[in-house]
Amino acid sequence: MSNTLESPVARTQNGSRQLGGRPAFTPTPLPPGMQRQFHAMVKPAGAWCNLDCTYCYYLHKEELLQQPRLPRMSGELLEEHIRQYIDAQTGDTVVFSWQGGEPTLLGLDFFRQVVALETRHKKPNQRIENDLQTNGTLLTEEWAEFLKENNFLVGLSVDGPKRLHDRYRLAKGGQPTHDKVIAAVRLLKKYGVPFNVLCVVNRESAKYPLDVYRFLSRELGARMMQLIPCVEPTVFKQVAPQHWDASTLPIAGTPQAKPGAPDSVVTDWSVDPDDWGDFICKIWDFWYTRDYGKMHVDIFESAVAQALGLPSQRCVTAEFCGKGLAIEHNGDVYPCDHYVYPEFRIGNIQQTHWGTMAYSESQQQFGFAKCDTLPQDCINCSYLQLCWGECPKNRLVRTATGDAGLNYLCPGLKKFYAHIQRDLPSILQRVKSAPQWR
Numbered sequence: 001m002s003n004t005l006e007s008p009v010a011r012t013q014n015g016s017r018q019l020g021g022r023p024a025f026t027p028t029p030l031p032p033g034m035q036r037q038f039h040a041m042v043k044p045a046g047a048w049c050n051l052d053c054t055y056c057y058y059l060h061k062e063e064l065l066q067q068p069r070l071p072r073m074s075g076e077l078l079e080e081h082i083r084q085y086i087d088a089q090t091g092d093t094v095v096f097s098w099q100g101g102e103p104t105l106l107g108l109d110f111f112r113q114v115v116a117l118e119t120r121h122k123k124p125n126q127r128i129e130n131d132l133q134t135n136g137t138l139l140t141e142e143w144a145e146f147l148k149e150n151n152f153l154v155g156l157s158v159d160g161p162k163r164l165h166d167r168y169r170l171a172k173g174g175q176p177t178h179d180k181v182i183a184a185v186r187l188l189k190k191y192g193v194p195f196n197v198l199c200v201v202n203r204e205s206a207k208y209p210l211d212v213y214r215f216l217s218r219e220l221g222a223r224m225m226q227l228i229p230c231v232e233p234t235v236f237k238q239v240a241p242q243h244w245d246a247s248t249l250p251i252a253g254t255p256q257a258k259p260g261a262p263d264s265v266v267t268d269w270s271v272d273p274d275d276w277g278d279f280i281c282k283i284w285d286f287w288y289t290r291d292y293g294k295m296h297v298d299i300f301e302s303a304v305a306q307a308l309g310l311p312s313q314r315c316v317t318a319e320f321c322g323k324g325l326a327i328e329h330n331g332d333v334y335p336c337d338h339y340v341y342p343e344f345r346i347g348n349i350q351q352t353h354w355g356t357m358a359y360s361e362s363q364q365q366f367g368f369a370k371c372d373t374l375p376q377d378c379i380n381c382s383y384l385q386l387c388w389g390e391c392p393k394n395r396l397v398r399t400a401t402g403d404a405g406l407n408y409l410c411p412g413l414k415k416f417y418a419h420i421q422r423d424l425p426s427i428l429q430r431v432k433s434a435p436q437w438r
Contacts, residue, residue, distance in 0.1 A: 022080070023084065023349065023350070023351060023352055023353035024353055025084070025087055025088055025353040025355035025356055027088075027355060027359070035089075035090045035091045036089055036090040036091070036355075036359070037089050037090070037091040037323070038088070038323045038324070038358040038359075039095060039097065039323060039324045040085065040096075040097065040324070040327050040333075041099045041324070041325070041326045041327070041337040042073075042081065042096065042097060042099065042103075042327050043058075043099060043103075043326060043327065043328050043329055043337070044072070044073040044078070044098060044100075044103055044106055044110070044329055045071055045072060045073075045100050045102065045103055045105050045329060046061065046062065046065070046067045046071030046100075046101055046328055046329040046330075047059050047060070047061040047062040047065075047067060047071070047101045048062070048067075048070060048071050048072075048100065048102065048105055049100055049101045049102040049105070049135075050102055050135075050137060050138065050172065051102065051135050051137070051169060051170065051171055051172070051177060052170055052171065052172045052174075053168055053169050053170065054168040054170070054269055055168050055200060055202055055230050055232065055267070055270075057236065058100070058101065058337075058340075060236075060237040061340055064237070064341070064342070065328065065332075065340070065342070067329070071101075071329040071330070072106060072329060073106075073329040073331075075113060077329075077330070077331050077349075077350070078110075078113065078114065078117065080331070080349055080350065081327060081331070081349055081354070082096075082114070082117045082121055083117075083121045084353055085354050086118075086122060086123065086126070086128075087121075087353075087354070087355065088353065088355030088358060088359075089355075092125070092126060092127060093126070093127045093128075094122070094126060094127075094128055095129045095130075095131065096118065096128070096129070096130045096131075097130075097131050097132075097133065098111075098114075098130065098131070098132045098133065099133040100133070100134075102134065102135055102138070103132060103134065104132075104134050104138045104143065105138065108142060108143060111132075111146065112146070114130070115130075115150050118130075129151070129153070130150065130152045130153070131153040131154070131155060132147070132153070132154050132155065133157070133198065134155070134156060134157070134184075135156075135157050135169070135177065135181070136156050136157070136158075136180065136181045136184030136185070137177055137181065137184065139183075139184040139187055139188070140187070141187065141191075143187075144188060144190065144191040144193055145191060147188075147191070148193045152193070153194050153195070153196070154188060154193055154194070154195040154196075155195070155196055155198050156181065156188070156195050156196070156197050157169070157181075157197075157198050157199075157200070158181055158185075158197045158198070158199060158220065159199055159200055159201075159202070159205055159212075160199065160208070160211060160215050160216065161178075161211055161212070161215045161219075162176070162178040164204065164205045164211070164212065165177070165178040165181070167202075167204055167205070168200075168269060182220075185220055185221075189221070195222070196222060196223075196224035196225060196226065197216050197222040197224070197225045197226070198225075198226045198228060199212060199216060199225060199226065199227055199228065200228050200230050201227055201228065201230060201271050201276065201279060202230040202269050202270070202271055203230070203259050203260075203268065203269050203270060203271055203272060203275070204269075206271045206275040206276055206278075206279045207275060209280075209282040209283050210282060210283070210286060212279075212283075213283045213286060213287070214286075217291065217295055223294070223295060223296060224295075224296040225297055225298070227279075227280065227283075227298065227299055229276050229394075229412075230269060230271050231266060231271065231393075231394045231408055231409065232266060232269075232270050233266055233267075233396055234264065234267055236267075240339065240341035240343045240344060241338065241339060241341075241393040241395075242395075243341075243343060244396075246398075246404035246405075247404075249265060249396060249397055249398050249404055250265050250397055250398065251397065251399070251400060251402070252399065252406055252408075252410055252411060253400075253411060257396075257397045257408065258272050258273065258274075259271070260272075265396050265397065265408070266396065266408065271409075272412075273410065273411045273412040274411055274412055274415070275412070276409055276412035276413075277411060277412030277413065277414070277416050277419075278412070278415070279412075280299060280416045281415060281416055281419045281420075283297070284300060284416070284419065284420055284423075287300060288423050288427075292427070298313065298314055299314070299317075301313055302314045302317055303317075303386055303417070303420060303424075304424070304427055304428070304431070307424050307427075307428060308428060308432075312388075315391075316390050316391040317386065317387055317388055317390065318370075318388060319370070319371050319388045320367045320370055320371060321336065321366070321367050321370045321391075321392070322335060322364060322368070322370075323358075323367065324336060324337075325346075325357075325358060326339075326340055327349065328340065330348070331348045331350050332345055332347075332348050333345070333346045333347055333348065333349060333354070333357050334346060335366045335367075336366075336393075338391070338393045339393070346362065346363065369392070370388065370389065370392055371389070373392070373395075373405055374388075374405060375399050375403035375404065375405045375406055376399075376403060377399045377400075377401075377403065377406060378405075378406070378407075381414075383413070383414060383417040383418075386417050387413055389405070389407055390407045390409055390410075390413060391407075394407050394408045394409055395407050395408070396408040397410070
């Protein structure tokens with residue numbers, strides 16, 4: 001009989017039960033019909049990456065978290081993560097999301113081990129899904145074959161046509177990367193690997209909405225895309241979100257609340273709020289007249305769902321957050337991958353079970369703070385149900401009356417939500433008349 005099972009039950013300082021030195025999870029009973037689920041971004045290589053993207057929000061974690069030169073999640077820790085992650089959830093499907101840094105630097109054998117461990121630890125009648133967020137530059141025929149065989153969904157980082165993509169997405173030596181990404185797309189298509197594209201919209205690319213959209217949808221042939229506004233405070237490498245001095249934050253609409261000003265609150269490459277609004281409005285018009293029902297654009301699909309009274313499909317526009325955590329290569333857990341700062345560290349899966357941390361009181365408070373800390377302007381806003389103040393990490397400006405906590409993107413978001421009111425009634429009518437809705 002296993003020594004682990006026969007070991008006496010110990011109790012850690014935080015109250016988690018441990019069996020044989022391994023953290024155990026004793027969940028509270030759930031009401032009938034409810035499931036216990038959460039999601040985690042796994043950083044098995046930490047901030048290690050073969051690229052040096054100017055706007056990357058994660059590369060500096062190498063220094064901030066004092067990571068080793070080539071961080072790597074050990075085999076033992078990988079198994080503990082997979083075991084606990086599955087153990088803590090009761091849904092029919094458990095999704096593993098592998099991110100970085102650049103996770104493909106760990107090599108195929110690491111991910112073969114991932115699949116084997118998931119198979120070993122999954123519960124009866126449970127489906128395991130994997131997605132891999134990658135810059136694509138290291139993908140090979142062997143990688144593509146593995147991803148197809150094991151049903152991985154690939155998220156590929158592409159910022160649009162070559163001139164826009166290569167503006168900020170560069171290799172360590174400053175070399176452009178666009179051609180390698182296009183080669184990766186060809187490989188994925190050749191092997192039938194499903195992929196979506198993640199496009200970071202920065203100060204430059206925001207000026208060319210249709211160039212970006214047409215490239216991703218027509219030339220790459222992507223059918224799912226995430227449009228991510230690049231918003232980084234100038235102090236993002238040293239200061240954690242919500243730890244800045246609120247009294248120094250600029251008023252929305254002032255030069256300091258836009259990129260380019262000498263004393264701007266954001267980096268020069270961050271998207272301008274007004275440009276962000278124009279960007280998504282112009283793409284919406286193109287999508288609505290040509291691609292509605294054929295192309296999944298995350299911000300559009302979520303706006304339609306929320307207008308129907310359904311939950312947001314994205315954490316950033318949900319009323320609450322806190323169910324999308326992050327785990328580093330050494331087992332440290334954080335409430336969100338944009339909150340990977342020492343001040344927000346929750347614990348480590350070697351001492352505390354995943355489930356204990358994911359469903360903890362502190363994590364719930366982190367999630368509820370998204371709506372509990374909204375300024376009065378947001379509460380009174382007619383678009384509150386579509387926005388919920390967007391991501392808390394972007395609440396970098398103050399309202400006209402000086403209240404802190406307003407989202408940096410607010411002017412652009414208001415422009416977008418006002419713009420789509422023209423088309424939403426028709427879309428909602430079409431959705432509600434569809435057989436699957438009835």
